Amino acid sequence: MNKTYQWGMIGCGSVTEIKSAPAYQKTEGFELFAVMGRDINKAEAYAKRHKVPHFYDDADALINHPEIDAIYIATPPDSREYYALKVEAAGKICCIEKPMAPCYEACLRIIAAFKDRDLPLFVAYYRRSLPRFLQIKKWIDHHKIGTIRHIHWNFKKPANAFDLSKTYNWRTDAIIAPGGYFDDLASHGLDLFVFLLGRIKSAEGIAENKLGLYTAKDTVTGHWNHDSGITGYGTWDFGADKRQDVVKIYGNYTAMKEISRFRYLERIPLS
Numbered sequence: 001m002n003k004t005y006q007w008g009m010i011g012c013g014s015v016t017e018i019k020s021a022p023a024y025q026k027t028e029g030f031e032l033f034a035v036m037g038r039d040i041n042k043a044e045a046y047a048k049r050h051k052v053p054h055f056y057d058d059a060d061a062l063i064n065h066p067e068i069d070a071i072y073i074a075t076p077p078d079s080r081e082y083y084a085l086k087v088e089a090a091g092k093i094c095c096i097e098k099p100m101a102p103c104y105e106a107c108l109r110i111i112a113a114f115k116d117r118d119l120p121l122f123v124a125y126y127r128r129s130l131p132r133f134l135q136i137k138k139w140i141d142h143h144k145i146g147t148i149r150h151i152h153w154n155f156k157k158p159a160n161a162f163d164l165s166k167t168y169n170w171r172t173d174a175i176i177a178p179g180g181y182f183d184d185l186a187s188h189g190l191d192l193f194v195f196l197l198g199r200i201k202s203a204e205g206i207a208e209n210k211l212g213l214y215t216a217k218d219t220v221t222g223h224w225n226h227d228s229g230i231t232g233y234g235t236w237d238f239g240a241d242k243r244q245d246v247v248k249i250y251g252n253y254t255a256m257k258e259i260s261r262f263r264y265l266e267r268i269p270l271s
Contacts, residue, residue, distance in 0.1 A: 007024050007072055008033060008063065010083055011076075012035055012046040016074050033068055069092060071090075074097045077102045078177070080096050084101075084114075091119065092119070093120045098191070102176070102178050127191070128192065145251030147252050148228075150232065152232070153233075156243065157240060164213065186236050199227045219238070220234075221234070
């Protein structure tokens, strides 16, 4: 008989409404058993909307519930390490919303803790499994571009009305998310580069706040090297004049393969 894994979810924010909670409910062998939010009334309302049987305002009660096998952490980045280590101490499976934590050192601490206990640990980089990106991997694996030498990502977008109003947003609060939208959005693409081209062995970059609309960084440039010798370069500007999202993969058979709107999920034809 196949086991059904009972999941508990910490955090009831917008990312969970459309993407996470329905996915955990629809996946064979999974059941979303309980949710936790700091406001018990909001947690109850969320549970009713998604037909989740249990709700809490106490993370420890959810994590240590004897019927829960695994925990999904969907809180803002600054608290993810705190909750992850509680999940590890409880000896349970953990999936953390991306990015795993606000800094590299915190990520290493989480990984080491779960490795020491031989516990499964995941980060919610789901785009590796989407058809659009599997097609790109097929091109690379079947040498349609030849031997890959370099990859370049140029992403820019204007500041939105929310940012211009200077309304508080934890995604652009340097204490909670130091890299701002870069951490939130670019991490998906960089994870895809690892999936497509192999592990990154070294990386350097510069991050600055150019516009002063919030405390987190709004402009990032970086370059990196994959274990395979492939080089990469990227620029991300979240206060630009217009939107652009282009990845170029350079190989020795064709000058390049250009993928427009790389980060987006629309079913734009790939050629």
